[in-house]
Amino acid sequence: MARRSLPVSTGDLTSASPPTEAEFQPLSRDRRSFLRKSVAMAGGALATGAAGISVAQAQALTVPETNKAMGRPIPANEYGMPSEFEAHVRRRRTDVLVNKQNFSDWSMTPLQHQHGIVTPNGVVFERHHAGVPDIDPAKHKLVIHGMVKKPLQYTMNDILRYPSVSRFHFLECSGNTLTDWVRNASTTVQQSHGLLSCAQWTGIPLSWLLDEAGLEEGAKWLLVEGADGSGHIRSIPIEKALDDALLVYGQNGEMLRPEQGYPLRALMPGWEGNTSVKWLRRIKVSDQPWHFRSETARYTDPLPGGKWRQFSMLMECKSVITRPSGGMNLPGPGLIEIQGFAWSGRGRITAVDVTLDGGRNWQEATLEEPVMDKCLTRFRLRWNWDGKPAKIASRAVDSTGYVQPTVQEIGAYRGLYPGFVQHHNGVFPWSVSANGEVKNAIA
Amino acid sequence: MRSLKLVTAVAAALALAACATQPTGTTSSLPAHPGVKYGKAMSDLDADAWNIDIRTSDGRGLPPGSGSVADGKRIYDQRCVACHGPDAKGGSVYGSMVGGFDTMKTDKRVLTPGSMYPYAPILFDYIRRAMPMDSPQSLKDNEVYALSAYILNLNGLVPANAVMDARSLAAVQMPNRNAFVVDDRPDTKAVRCMRDCIK
CATH class of the missing domain: 3.90.420.10 (Oxidoreductase, molybdopterin-binding domain)
Incomplete structure (x- = not known):
């Protein structure tokens, strides 16, 4: 197992399996996925070391099997697919509002x-x-x-x-x-x-x-x-x-x-x-x-x-933190790069602010180029997590000066029921518990 | 590399300038028409089989033909009941298509053709293009009129002996005809507070 590289898609954060039976694999039936998760956890511990909280003792390296063999040959033609180790990165039907048919x-x-x-x-x-x-x-x-x-x-x-x-x-x-x-x-x-x-x-x-x-x-x-x-x-x-x-x-x-x-x-x-x-x-x-x-x-x-x-077709300015986000577990105190997306149907993103204390105080995140019109924009903020419970969220501003509202601010003007209500561009908080669990905290 | 950067900078400056004069944030930097034309002329008759849209506010586009509530019930019980349930009260796949008019001012809005169609010809347009889900565009115009009549009758909007055609369908007064307002956003007025924002 040691020769397998870490699943880079999750980095130092481990992502919990989405909570449906459809994707949940009993360990006995998919030992490889279980082992992969163990490796990811180990990776998390190593990353914590790199963040400078404590330097873990690395193991002596052995030459991986991939260095000692030829890899797969190039077929005459093919459409390339992602690594088998990225099989968890899938589009999936909703787990929340499940339709009784899967055509509409x-x-x-x-x-x-x-x-x-x-x-x-x-x-x-x-x-x-x-x-x-x-x-x-x-x-x-x-x-x-x-x-x-x-x-x-x-x-x-x-x-x-x-x-x-x-x-x-x-x-x-x-x-x-x-x-x-x-x-x-x-x-x-x-x-x-x-x-x-x-x-x-x-x-x-x-x-x-x-x-x-x-x-x-x-x-x-x-x-x-x-x-x-x-x-x-x-x-x-x-x-x-x-x-x-x-x-x-x-x-x-x-x-x-x-x-x-x-x-x-x-x-x-x-x-x-x-x-x-x-x-x-x-x-x-x-x-x-x-x-x-x-x-x-x-x-x-x-x-x-x-x-x-009616005819409310424009998608207003919105943002969300994607890392860390719901279902992930922080490996421990230390440096966490908060990452997310911001976008606006009215134009470009001009700023994204991040709160670490549930909306009391905000600080401006870094926008990563390219920043384009009506396009996803990547924001990043380095956060030195002290290991205490926190509530994190992002708030975007677009080139018209529009500031992403909270659900409460939207609710002052619109009905939020019966539960099939469109155009939710509210600020979306995640809670981080002392043991590193990240959970949805919108309500 | 330098020239590429310069081009990017100029493009960015132009985009900024465009945004400055156009607060809705339009790109408007799309290239001009190349001066070539590859479309083939056709008559409106050539598009006849595709020309199925109904302007629902006045029924323009509704075809000849008619259908009764009784015929509609017969067709419904054959083609629709499996998913939508008896009397359109909700079935194995979809919820009720009846009532809900008086729920609009509450937090428990019930969304049905009766409550959410400001104009009755929406029934014709939608049923003809999309229903039944497993064989859309298979119903004849008379059958679509009949189903429209039946759903309207179940909603108490036309009598049991009603017959729907292009004129009578467009004349049905829907309860929430005046409930729809045109987009007036931005409605929220969030401010960019940075310190001590929770009072």
């Missing part, structure tokens, strides 16, 4: 294991309304019609012929964190914030194709519709379509994954994920919105007095 459902990104700001394609979160269609790009068509001078049809080959543009943007579901407004429902940050990912998207500006079709006088809205079994559909204001909206086919250097809309999706930077309609087949221009079910019964926000806020 979602799976969440393991943010606690993400290094840097780009989410690997295999763990980008999913939200579908009728499962994932498998679409042959040779047969896929995009149509633009309605209030345009010239209705047009495009094949994927047509779209791929244009010069392309690539942009880094986050994508967040409007329902991200909705289980955790008023109770500590989620154990890990994957469960509480995992409907969030970030990628480099490649495609063409939507405005190019609208230019070609020619908007008629009075065109104010357009619809984007998917070729999936739900025919998912949203009304989009023409200003957004002409501003930064993209039609994308590329994601992190490769074609979109089927679950991300292959071969073509809309991308509305900074807006709730469901407006970035996947498997995009149709755009229709009009003078008014359509008020689809997805714009009244869903994706609306309850307000006091029986009203609902």
